[in-house]
Amino acid sequence: MDSDDRIERWFQQYGNDVYNYLVYFSGRRDVEDLVQEVFSKALKALSSYEGRAQPKTWLLTIARHAAIDYRRKQKMMDWFPENVLRLLTSKERTPEKALVLKEQLQEAYEAMNHLKSTYREVLILRLIEGVSTAETAEILGWSEAKVSTTLHRAIKELQKQMGNSGREVNLHDAIY
Incomplete structure (x- = not known):
């Protein structure tokens, strides 16, 4: 070939x-x-x-x-504008659940915009794109341990940015 x-x-x-x-x-x-x-x-x-x-x-x-x-x-620094949310629809959700998820995603994307770039990258690859830890490590040129540690820290920081108002930040569930 x-x-x-x-x-x-x-x-x-x-x-x-x-x-x-x-x-x-x-x-x-x-x-x-x-x-x-x-x-x-x-x-x-x-x-x-x-x-x-x-x-x-x-x-x-x-x-x-x-x-x-x-x-x-x-020199683009606005990584997560509102229009990205329009891509995130699912036929399996009720309208009420979809609205709640959309609001949570909006809040998460706004918070992600304030994270450092390494946190954003690992969140995008692991939680949004669903890339494995090994593949993420290869893409970023990191060890798998660094990917896992950075993901954990990114989620913690994202929760902190969002004020964590008593709910877990789970982008993967919100998107899929």
């Missing part, structure tokens, strides 16, 4: 994952150009891909670097 075919297959398999990751990471919905850039960079770097990481992990690593580069260029 040649490089173009492999990247095309990966785009079909992982394009939505890369898109969603970039939306959460950048706080913007118009990330199609970044997605295209990720797969363009992947095509150029495919000869150096050794297969040690899963293709999705490798692509998300490229996506992370592309988003960081984009953010630096744009």
Whole structure:
């Protein structure tokens, strides 16, 4: 299989994952150009891909670097605008539960905007994107222990930012 075919297959398999990751990471919905850039960079770097990481992990690593580069260029600091919440809908929720979750998510995203970048990154990957600890470690270039510790600290800090008003912060349940 040649490089173009492999990247095309990966785009079909992982394009939505890369898109969603970039939306959460950048706080913007118009990330199609970044997605295209990720797969363009992947095509150029495919000869150096050794297969040690899963293709999705490798692509998300490229996506992370592309988003960081984009953010630096744009000097964008508003990571979680309200319009991201429109992406988070589910057919299984009652309208009342959906409203409560939307309010909790809004509060969580506003609090996340005040966290340091390492906390935001690990929260996005682990809780929002559902990436495993091992894959998160590989994407961020950290040890698995650091991912777990940082996630724990990020959740604690997020709860503190939200005033923890007696409820647990569980973004994963709120989103899925």
